[in-house]
């Protein structure tokens with residue numbers, strides 16, 4: 001039996017939310033964070049419209065995978081459908097961060113995907129980084145489009161909106177977010193001095209195979 005320390009999980013979400021603000025990865029209450037409660041069909045998610053800077057653990061909301069509120073007085077994040085859809089189809093994902101980081105948002109605004117140009121993209125993200133088809137924030141359509149473009153990878157850009165980063169735990173989701181923001185910055189800078197070159201096809205194939213093996217071991 002897994003013994004779950006809910007207050008520790010909530011504390012980690014609050015800490016990461018403040019870090020997003022401190023590191024200029026988002027602003028105000030933009031973005032949302034969730035964690036799957038280990039061994040359960042429930043998640044903890046940040047509330048809607050509460051700034052990360054002042055968010056309190058008791059304001060977090062516990063929801064089951066069918067979207068029913070189990071605990072919490074606040075309204076859950078408006079992007080709840082997005083989080084639920086990913087948890088339901090990706091058992092390897094245990095934490096999700098959605099944010100409006102600057103360089104990912106530049107790619108979102110121009111609907112520009114990132115081809116596999118760096119070895120670290122496949123090892124850590126699972127391949128190229130695609131842009132999900134546009135749908136208005138908070139909708140089931142946004143959730144469906146995001147999951148479709150995410151596939152088996154750990155990150156996806158939402159057209160004209162921002163980015164979604166996944167991880168085996170919250171620390172890993174944060175690392176994914178920081179990494180995909182750095183890769184976006186590198187891609188944009190690379191485009192300024194030339195045409196970024198794809199990795200060789202053989203390398204892409206081999207590295208995706210290795211990524212999938214790690215993923216099927218449920219350890220991203």
Ligand SMILES: [Zn+2]
Nearest residue numbers: 031098161162
């Ligand atoms: Zn958003």
